[in-house]
Amino acid sequence: MFGRTALHVACFNGVDIKDIKLLLTIGEVEVDCRDKDGQTPLSRAAERGYEAVVKLLLATYKVNVSSMDNNGRTPLFRAAGGGHHAVVEQLLQEGAEVNLVGYHRRTALQAAAGGGHLSIIERLLQVGVEVNATVAEDSGRTALQAAAEGGYLAVVERLLQEGAEVNTAAAGSSGRTALQAAARGGHLSVVERLLQEGAEVNAAAAGSGGRTALQVAAGGGHLSIVERLLQEGAEVNAEGGYVRCTALQAAAKGGHLTIVKCLRNAGAVR
Template identity: 40%
Template sequence: MLRVSPRRSNQEERLIGTRQPHGFNMSMKKESPWDVELHLAAARGDAKRLRILLDSGRVHVDCKDKDGTTPLILAAAGGHIDAVTELLHQGADSNAKRLTGTTALFFAAQGGYMDIASLLLEHGAIVDSCSVDGGTPLFVACQYGHLDVVEGLIERGASPNAHMKDGATALFIAAQNGHLRILEVLLERGAKTDAARTDGATPLWIASQMGHDHIVRRLLKAGAKVDATRHDGATPLFKAAHKGHTAVIGELLKYRPSLGVLPNGESALHAAALTGHMTVARQLVGAGADPLLVNQEGITPLQLAVRHSQTQVANYLRDKVRVRTASC
C-alpha cells in the first residue's frame, strides 16, 4: 500500500501498507533459469507457457525471487486472470507473501481487479491478511479508490475497523484520499468515525488537512468531533486555516469549532495571520475570532501578521480592531 512506503516526515501524505507498483521489478539472482521463465510468463499473463513449464516438472509453482515474489503474485498484480486461474489450478498458494507481507490478494485489490480477488478468495486467500505495517487488501483498495473491490472485500468479511500499526483505519485512508463513496460505504458498514491514528489525527483531521471539504461535510454529518485534536494540539480548523482551505473552514464553522487558543498555544486565526490567508481571516473573524487574542507567547494575530509581513491580513485585522475600539 502505500510503503506502500510512507513519507513520515509529513505523515499526512504517506500512503498505506507496503506498496509495490504493478510493474515491480523481479530480482532473480538466485533463481534457476526455469524459475525466471516461470516468473516472466506470469508477469506477461501467458497462461499457456505457465502450463507447459509447470507440467514439465522442472519448476515449483510457488518459486520465489529474493523478495519473496511468487508467479501468482505477479499474475495478480498484472490483472492476468487466465494466468491466475492456471496457477491456482496447478496448486499455487493463494496466501504466499512477499518479504513486505503482501499477498496476491493485496495486489489484486491495489489494481482494482475484483474478478481476480474473488477467485483468490474462493481458493482460500485470507481477506484481512496484512503487510508488515498492518495494511490489508481493504486498505489499498480504499487508497486507490476501487469502490467495487471495497464492497466486495467487506461482503467477504474484511473488517472496516482494522488498523495499521500507526493506527490508521480504512476510513482514515478513504478520508485522506478524498474518496467519498468509499467513505460512505465504510460508515454504512460500521466504521468508527473518530478512530484516531497513534498521533491523534482522526479522519476529519486528515480530510481537513488535505482540503477535502466534501469528506469533511460527510464526516461531520456522521457525528465526527469537530475539535478532535492531534497530539501536537492542532484541530481540524487550525490545520485548514494554516493550509488556506476556505471550503473546509466553511463546513467546520457550521459545527461551532473552538476559535480560542488551542492546546498547541495558538488559535486558528493565528494560523491564518501567519500564512497570510486573507479569505480565511475574514471567515474566522466573521465567526467571532478575536484579532487581539494572545497566544502562548503573548502575541496577537494582528501582531503576528505584521511580524511576518502579511500586509493584507494585517490591514484587515487592524481595521477590525479600530472599528471595535470606536464602538466601545
Template identity: 35%
Template sequence: MGREEDLLQAAKAGNVDAVRRLLGQAGDAEASSSGSERSSVSAGSSGAGGPGSGSGSGSGAMATAGRVAALRVVKQLDSLLGKKPSVNCKDEAGLTPLHHACLAGHETVLEALLRADASLVVKDNKGFTPLHAACWGGHLLLVERLINEVTSVNDASKSGDTALHYAATNGSADICSLLLKRGADAFLRNAAGEAPIDQAALYGRLDAVRVLVEATRKQLGRYSSEKHSPLHAAARNGHVPVVRLLLQYGMDINTRTTNGTCLHEAALYGKKDVVRVLLESGIDVEIRNSGNETALDTLNAFANKTGHEIRDMLVGED
C-alpha cells in the same frame, strides 16, 4: 533467463500460454496440437474407401505412431533437461508469479497458477500477499476468486496494512464492500496508526469512504484516535466532499487529536474551502491542540496570503 524468471515475466505480462507451458499444463497449452495428432492417427487407420484405404493405411498409421512417439521423447528430454520452475518462485522484491498476476489483473494467468497450487499466503519482502495485490490493483473479479480460498481477510503486511487498507487507499468501493461482507475489520490500524477509512479520506476516495461509514455508522467514534481521524485527514488535504459526507453521517466535528481539530489541519495546510465548511458547520474555534494553540494561533507564524485570508475568516472578517 532461467525458467523461473521466464515464469515471472510471463505472469506479469499476462502470457497465459507461456505460463501453462512452463508449468507443464500441456492439456491446456497444447490442446490443439494433441487434437491434430489424434485426428491423424484416426485418418491413417480408417477402413473406409478412398485414397487412404487398403494396404497404404497400415504404413500411414505406423508413420503417425512414430511421430507421436518421437514427440513424447522430445517432451521427456525437455523435462529432464529443464525442470519446471517453482510456481512460488520470487523476484528480487519477493513477488511471486501470482502476485504479478493479481497486480495486473490477469484472470486466466491466476487460474493457471492456482491449478499449479500457487500459494495464497506467500508474502513478498514487505509482507504483501496476492490478495493485497489484487485489492491494490482494484481487480474485483480476482478478489472474488481469492477471497473464497484464503483463511483470513485481515492478514496484514509488515506495515500493518490489510486488504481493506489497500482497497480503501485505491478507492475501490466495490472491493471494500465485498471485504466487509466477508469479515474485514474496518477498525484495524496499520503501523502508522491509520484505519482504512483514514487512508480513503486522505486521498479523497469519496465512494470508499461512503461504503466504510455506511457499514460502521453506529461506531464512528471508534475511528478517532490520539493521532488520526478521517475528518482530519480529509481536511488536511482539502477534500471538501469527504468532509461534508463525514459530517453528514454524524462524525463529531470537534474531534481532537494531538494536532487539534480538523480546523487546525485545514488552516495549517491552507485549505480555505474546508475552513469555510467547518466554520459554517459550527466548529469550536477555541479548541486547542497539544501545544495549547487554537487554529488561529497556528497561523500567526505564517505570513503568506492564504494564511492571512484564513486568519481573517477565523476572526470573522471574511
C-alpha cells in the same frame, strides 16, 4: 535481477499465456518462489490484474494464495488496492484470508478503500472483513480514514453503514481521525458526511502532529472546509502541531490570505 525468476518477470509483464505455460513445463519450476521483495509470481500477477495468469498459477495447486511479501502484503491486498475485481474474486474462491495482516498490519479492505474501489469493498464485506481494523505503522489508517483522505464519498458512506468508527485515530505518528484526513485532502462532501455522523470537530490528532481539522484545513488552503468547521463550532484559537501553531498561523504560513481574513472575522487573535 532483484532475485526474480523468468516466471516472476513473465507474470508481472503479462506475456502470452502460452509462454507462461511453457515456463511451467521446463524443468522443476518453483511456482511459489519469492523474489528479493518476498513477492511470488502469483502476487506479481495479482498486482497487475492478469486474470488468465492468476488462474493458471492457481490451477497448479503449488501456490500459497495468502503468501505475504516482505511488507506483509498478500496477493489479495495487491489485487484489492489495484481495483482488480475479477482477480479478487479468484483469490477469494481459492480461500484467500481476508483479514490477514503482516508486518505493516495492512488488510485488503484498507487497500481497496485507499483506492476508492467500492465494488471490491462490497465483496470483502460479504466475506466478513473487519471494517475497523487498524494498521500499526507510521502512516497507519483505518479503511474509513483512507477513504476519507482520498475523498471517496461513496466508500465513506458504505463503511459508515457497516459500522466504521468515525472518531478512531490512526495508528502511528499521524494519529489523524477521518475528519482530519478529509480536511487535509480538501474534501468538503466527506467532511459534511462525517460531521453528520458525529465526528468530533475539535479533536486533535493523537500523533506527534497533534493538529485539529481546522488547523489542517487552514494550512492546506481549503476555505470552504474552514468555513464549515467554524460553523460547526471549531475552536479558532486552539493550538496544535509540533510548534503549537494556531489555524491562523497555519494559514498565514501557507500564504492563504482569504482564510486569514476568514479566521480573523471568526475571532482569531493569534
